[in-house]
């Protein structure tokens with residue numbers, strides 16, 4: 001660990017999750033949707049968690065949402081994370097939720113319900129993380 | 137009515153020494169201490185045991201390994217996670233005649249060495265969680281923040297929970313934090329970990345072992361112990377923990393179904409409960425469980441805990457040994473320590489100033505909202 005700024009742990013895409021991470025690299029937020037009951041499914045699953053059906057396809061999210069809950073973290077999970085950082089649950093316009101980090105906002109200005117939009121942050125050749133920033 | 141667990145009694149409960157670290161101790165030695173101490177507490181010999189669920193986390197000792205330590209004599213082994221889950225499985229084995237005396241024990245040590253990171257068992261490696269810097273405290277904080285947003289739960293309530301439980305540990309000679317008294321103002325003065333949780337809102341990490349032995353009501357009568365009866369118990373499992381967003385709307389009341397089932401099994405209600413060995417990984421979780429189990433209405437848990445109600449001498453003392461916040465938190469060991477302490481409390485074996493006089497019914501719980509599971513058990517001094 002001689003690196004002064006060690007890398008945070010990055011996702012290792014699986015065959016199941018690859019379309020999501022490929023999308024992030026291409027600047028598109030992709031989520032699974034059930035063709036039978038209409039549920040959005042996230043995190044990626046082999047079946048719909050609404051109806052247990054297999055008729056899932058990847059669709060594009062608007063990337064717009066609101067802040068559902070958050071925590072400003074002062075004790076990092078591991079030293080690579082620069083504190084403080086804000087862990088968020090984002091409620092997307094389509095009604096599904098995902099974990100993320102907030103960027104472009106001071107921890108003191110974070111409020112549940114605030115409008116957010118996805119902000120793709122490139123971390124490596126393979127991985128771009130879908131963070132969120134405030135939107136007007 | 138009779139509880140479906142009628143006929144099963146806890147006859148021994150025991151904690152090994154608990155400490156931040158137990159240098160030089162192996163998990164095998166530690167779990168053996170738990171096994172022997174539990175049998176001693178019941179006045180039982182190893183040859184009396186015909187059912188086992190004994191395991192460790194780091195070195196992965198299993199019930200089958202331990203069956204060999206017992207010379208292959210036990211006829212039944214269980215593999216449920218140590219804790220309420222394992223006890224319910226063992227009790228069911230006894231109630232259905234698969235074995236007569238079942239020992240459940242566990243221990244953990246030698247795990248936590250790299251202190252610049254949060255303890256390894258709190259750091260999930262899932263691809264949709266780890267990259268955001270999540271760990272257990274942050275998962276539970278996301279639940280707490282949403283609850284505070286919806287119901288206006290106050291910071292003072294979290295501080296009261298943390299201080300009340302930590303004061304219990306301060307008075308328990310076997311607690312890791314023995315002698316460390318904490319007032320509500322000390323909680324907010326401690327450093328911030330993950331908003332709204334300060335350091336003293338969060339469980340400690342430690343090493344230790346624990347055990348409990350169950351047998352038939354009939355055999356219990358022949359032993360020189362105060363038997364404690366299993367009145368009810370059930371699980372509420374909502375999927376793999378720490379892989380997905382801990383959504384309040386979906387998972388916030390986890391444990392409610394377990395509590396309802398447990399109370400239904402014995403015909404009791406929250407009003408009958410004298411002491412609550414609630415899972416306390418973080419201060420907020422106590423407030424949430426009190427609401428989920430029906431000790432108060434949704435959103436009223438913050439008010440419920442104030443005014444000394446959950447302290448020793450109050451209406452419903454919580455985590456009377458100091459819990460995960462102060463007594464010990466050694467990986468999964470704490471799951472089993474909840475019913476262990478409930479049994480010790482009802483047997484009158486806690487230090488005098490932590491004893492709840494006349495306590496007849498205790499509730500114990502395992503797991504919490506951030507972990508997406510919450511199991512519940514009811515114990516009593518009289519069978520139902």
Ligand SMILES: [Zn+2]
Pocket residue numbers: 034035036037038039048049050051052053
């Ligand atoms: Zn569906």
